[in-house]
Each structure stands twice: as C-alpha cells, then as structure tokens.
C-alpha cells in the first residue's frame with residue numbers, strides 16, 4: 001500500500017503505543033485485550049482526528065489555503081484537534097459548532113474541548129440550528145474571500161476520502177507493530193465513520209484476516225455501514241484500488257443508549273473498568289460506549305475467551321470534563 005503520493009504534514013508521534021492490558025484481560029475473564037493508544041499521539045491532547053488531519057491539512061497546505069473551516073458539536077474532539085493542528089501550522093482555524101446534543105450547564109458549555117478550542121486560538125462560532133450553521137459558514141467563506149484569504153473546508157469528523165487515508169495508514173502501522181501476533185478482532189467506535197472506513201480498507205488491502213467490530217455511537221448500523229462503504233469506496237478510488245466487499249466489518253448499536261452524546265450507566269461502568277484496571281481514561285461519547293459494547297460482547301459470548309482483541313482508543317479526554325457532573329452523579333448512584 002503506497003500513500004506517498006498524497007500530501008501529508010507531520011503532526012503526531014507514530015507509532016502510537018500498543019499496550020497489552022493484563023489486568024483488564026483478567027477482569028473480563030478471558031479475551032486478551034490490547035489497547036492501541038491513539039489517544040496519546042502528541043498534539044492538542046491527542047485523539048483519532050490527528051491521523052486524518054495529517055492528510056487533510058497536508059492537502060489544504062498543498063492547495064495554498066491559509067484558513068481552515070470545520071464543523072462539529074459543541075464538544076467536538078475533531079474541532080479541538082483541528083484547532084491545535086492549525087496552531088502548529090500557522091493556519092487560521094474557524095470552528096462552526098452546532099448545539100446538537102441535549103446537554104447543558106457550565107461543564108458542557110464552558111469546559112472540556114470548547115475552552116481548548118479558544119486556547120489554541122481558533123475562532124469559535126456557536127450555532128443553535130443547522131440552518132444557522134449553513135449561514136455562518138457562508139459568511140465565513142465570504143469574509144475570507146473579501147480579505148483575500150484562501151479557505152479549505154474540512155467535513156464533520158474529518159471524514160472524507162482524504163481524511164480516511166489516515167486510518168488506512170493506521171491499519172498498516174498496527175499490523176507492523178503486532179509483529180506476527182494473531183489478532184481476531186479490532187474494536188472501534190463509529191461516529192462519522194472515517195476511522196472505521198480507513199481501518200476496513202486498510203485491513204482489506206493488507207489481506208489481513210481480522211474482524212473489524214464497530215460500535216455505532218451516533219447513527220444506526222445500516223446508516224453507519226452505508227457511510228463506511230461510501231468512504232472506503234471514495235478513498236479506494238483516490239488510491240487507485242478497490243475496496244472489496246468489506247465482509248470483515250461487523251457493526252452493533254447496542255451501546256449507544258438514548259442517543260449521541262447522552263451518557264449511559266453501562267458506559268460509566270466501562271469507563272471505570274478501564275480506569276481501575278489499567279489507568280486508561282476513556283471518554284463518555286465514543287471510546288466509553290465502544291468499551292461498553294466490548295464488555296457486553298465478552299459477557300454475551302460474542303467474543304470468545306480465547307480471542308485476542310485490539311481496542312482502538314480514539315481519545316476524547318477533554319470531553320470527560322464536559323461530563324464531570326454526570327460522572328460524579330453516576331458514582332453516587334453506584335451500589
């Protein structure tokens with residue numbers, strides 16, 4: 001697999017660590033769990049969006065852009081990592097954020113990612129509705145044009161053909177790092193689906209006999225599978241290859257609970273499990289729900305005690321502080 005022809009800018013520390021989590025394995029009573037630490041890749045508190053940003057911002061620079069515009073929810077990790085990357089590269093960053101999650105209060109609205117966005121120097125635009133988001137975007141583009149600036153627009157989650165290249169590269173990195181250790185499954189959270197699409201395509205291109213278990217945390221499994229197929233196909237076309245049937249991708253949505261960004265008791269339980277066995281901090285929106293799906297699959301027997309599983313830790317630490325009041329309350333409700 002050759003990614004050399006695609007513009008890329010160095011932002012993270014690679015390879016990220018791959019940790020053999022013995023105490024977590026023991027607590028789960030079986031499957032050997034390895035955690036791929038994409039939460040600690042070096043820039044802007046870390047997380048999965050950095051791999052996408054290396055290609056997205058590499059292209060933006062190659063296209064001569066000086067202003068990057070992107071989107072997300074109020075507590076977007078993608079926006080925060082884009083802001084940090086733009087700071088590093090000397091690019092102007094415009095974050096158009098939509099109040100799409102039914103959470104409120106000081107912690108959610110004034111802590112976590114959104115304070116870091118400002119700290120990294122991004123221009124933050126808060127919008128109440130999708131219509132307003134469109135209007136604000138148009139105004140930012142018009143203002144930039146009037147000032148002679150050149151913009152690059154990055155989609156939600158950095159998920160397009162270019163961003164997905166980051167996780168095609170990650171699949172190759174992981175395979176090399178495993179150095180022959182046989183792995184049955186890779187478990188990852190699925191949001192805007194670029195991470196899963198890149199891993200799925202990378203696994204196919206490496207001819208790697210492993211199952212990709214995606215835990216959907218915002219969309220249904222059908223919608224997510226369509227997103228993964230679309231993105232993997234687009235990225236394959238960009239690379240001049242084909243994506244195959246992606247039969248190694250399995251999706252579940254049993255851990256999402258009432259909806260995107262809404263905490264669940266099982267998520268808090270999984271968060272505590274990782275924290276207390278390994279000192280690993282998951283986030284409440286993505287990695288915590290993916291971990292809850294992993295725990296349920298082990299308990300339900302879908303993942304056998306003799307399997308070896310790589311859990312992709314996609315980051316999201318600042319988001320935990322946005323949910324600090326809920327975390328404290330979940331502790332009080334413990335038996």
Ligand SMILES: *Cc1c(COP(=O)(O)O)cnc(C)c1O
Pocket residue numbers: 047048049077078157159189190191192193194195196283286287314315316
């Ligand atoms: C964005 C994000 C994900 C999901 O990645 P997608 O590529 O959008 O599916 C998972 N975990 C964290 C912490 C994220 O910020």
